[in-house]
Amino acid sequence: MQRLRERRERHKVKGTTLSVDSSVGERSKRADASGWWPAAFWKGLASSLVLGLAVCGMMWTSLGSDEQSHARSQRADGDVVKVLETARDAHGHLVATVSNRELGVKFLTFGSSIIGAQYGQAEYKDQAAFTGFAVQESVLFVNRSLRHALQLGLGAGVVASYLRAHRMQVDVVELSDAVLYLAEKHFEFNSCCQAAPSACDPLGPSADACRSRQGSSKLSEARSFLFQETPRRYDVVISDVFNGSNPGHMHSLEVFARLKEHWLSPGGGILVLNFVGFHRGPSSQLSFDVATTLRAVFQVARCYRDQDLEEEPEMAANLVCFASDEDFHFNVPQSGDFSNPIPLSSFWVMQQFQAWEVLKPLSRTAGRIIEDSDNELLHAGAQSQIELQLRAHAQNLIPEHVWKVLGIGT
Template sequence: MTTNIAPDPPPAPSGSALLRYLTVIIGGAAVMILELLGTRIIGPFYGVSLYVWSSLIAVTLIALALGYYVGGYLADRVGMIRLPHVILAAAVSTLVIPFISGPVLTATDNLGMRAGGFTAALLLFTLPLTCLAMVGPFVIKSFTRDLAGVGTAVGSVYAISTVGSVVGTLVLGFYLLPQFGTRTILFTLTLVLLALSAWLALEDRRFKARYVSLPAAAVAIGVGVLLGRGFAHSATRSHEFKVLHEEESVYGWVRVVDDEKHGYRLLLSDSSVLSAMEIARGYTLLSYQVAMGVLPRFHRDMKDALLIGLGGGHVARELKNQGIATDTIEIDPAVADAAKAYFNFRPTGQFVVGDARYEVKRLGKAYDLIIHDCFTGGSEPTHLLTVEMLAQLRSMLNRGGILALNYVGFTEGEGSEAVASVHKTLKTLFPHIRVFVTEKSEFTDFIFLASAQPLEADDTIADRRLQWLLERERKQLPEKGGIVVTDDFNPLEHMQTRKAEAYRKIFMERIAYDLLIR
């Protein structure tokens, strides 16, 4: 008779085992924190586009692959390098990021938006991410006693590391970034890694802890001095512009700056100009916003408007001067606050802070005019340009209501298919469309006016702005490559590449480099 005897349950983790699990959790969280912070360091210089995100993800994967291999090799063959050394190296390489980011970004600028963004990410983040990836192999090695337990050890370590990554992502996005600046988070992460390396060194009895704990303590003291001297706050300094305000939000690095030499004020978000104002008189310097001010001439009884994309609030102010109440939607609370504090914006209707794709469904009213103006970083948010989104806006128009969409693009050549796609998408929804440009050049703002009724301007009252706009009407638009943009198929990000690069070139010529580096 055979008796089945259940195996003994695995022993409870010892204190050293729990410490190693904690190390894996912190390492996983740190990887995601560094990857996400990369957009806050590189974004102001190269823009937060698909290319910057792709670069950071690619660099992270390269570093993880390298770290897994090198970590496994060192854990097996180089006994003098142990886990505390790896964590210490990760801490030090994280600490130097804010100090070398400026020179690295400046040095890679001539490579262009895509190659430059990738190279900058590679130089800034490969070393700390590689060190953090080495944690897994070292911990697996410490847990492995015989082949029978290898699978459990590997599975446990990578599962716990993934949990750490999830926690790090959520804590950073939901709490840390809205509350603290990038440098503060980097310095705090450095201190956590330093403390962890010292703790691991003290727990490891097979080598002298002072070779790690003393350097960790020295670096920690240095970080403390930097914090005490205010290095955690990336206050912008510029010889050409006076910085009035800066704030780091979930969506970008928002700054208000004055060019006192030329007498204008700018609202910047990362590498975008959201508003430009003549300081003395408060007039907008962006020609497409001037054009938006004459839109009531296309609808004689206009009373209610919706503005999607607030910027400095100039369009809403102009509509208010014409007796039109305007609801506004702005995704970034930092931009909304700056518009009120520095650009004399005062809400005349509902003042909504949130993503337009979600918020428009909650407004519950109809409008005579909807202005769609969401340009940032050299491109428009593509999810706001699909046929589904535009159909939602059409359903919110009163009879004879107008949808005005501002879109920056090219009149011909590469990139003109993006303009053609926006035009084609609008034509599937509206029978009447008129198109105007702000500049008679290849690269310009296209102002699309779309309605269910014929669009005729009231020119009975002399208005130089209206005459200026009518002189810039485009009867023919590029058609080649145009598609109907949908939620299911939306290649606009790729179509906008040339535009993003052209915009960045103009931006870099007019804005001081030191305004873009943390």
């Protein structure tokens, strides 16, 4: 709690106006009359930086201690935290949209995991609720022309929508029809008539125009899609398929080679891979193995934690890796909202994340190459620490009684 109070003090802004430069859209934001940004924004931002998800984003100090979480649960009567909608997908998974009015955030849950989140207030929609999302979105600033992207794993559609808003066409492959449906209904993702085909004609001219401008949405298991569908070349492929655990079959030499040889643009194509894991200590071996496997396929691979390396260093976090056969760097803007950005905003994360590099090739921790024939990520208990920590963070953000409403044991 003390660290949270110190962080909020650091966020105090006196009469500040921020204007985004034209490259990221025109808008202006002002602090309220008291000199503070709205409490819901900072509460949501501070808490959401807890969760090491693909969402995205994610392992900062949780909003409140266990006592606070319990008190919040006790007083929540359906008005503060409530389930907006549930849907069971074709595979039997329960997916739900949960609103937390105290945080000003909507969460997308998949079973017992949180796979996405978005701020409720329109003026904060360009801010990633999870820091991991902001790091992934930073691919926008790589020093090359990136026009077409493929995203494996939609979540709430936050990253895809951000890149689309900045003139990148993003095709999406998502396993769950319920995830696609709720992402469109509650998180403003545009599926171009694929999420609810009864509401419009997915074969009509307007849907075609939407797909040519925004990108397509396809329901498929990601690995099956990569090996069975007719490939097309993309400037960027984003793989973020975490669903409470890292799907091992998506983190092997064979998958990375398939992406490079058949799906990425030759030479300059970039793979953005989100892996939830540890960056140091004995539990970091899996993370180093993933990075080593990337480097066995690509000439260049750099991985970044989604928070400062000394911030809860014993905790799992999003580790976002960028891999390519051509070297790259990030041209992050310095003007507009990127000029002296407020700490913990997406703009601030995008400026800071390169200082959070981990899993470096010259590290003393040697990694091994992960192959389909012996994939350690699929071994029983291999990811148990990651799964337990992420489950605990999800329970901090969504009270126990809500999980019970969803039929999820805590």
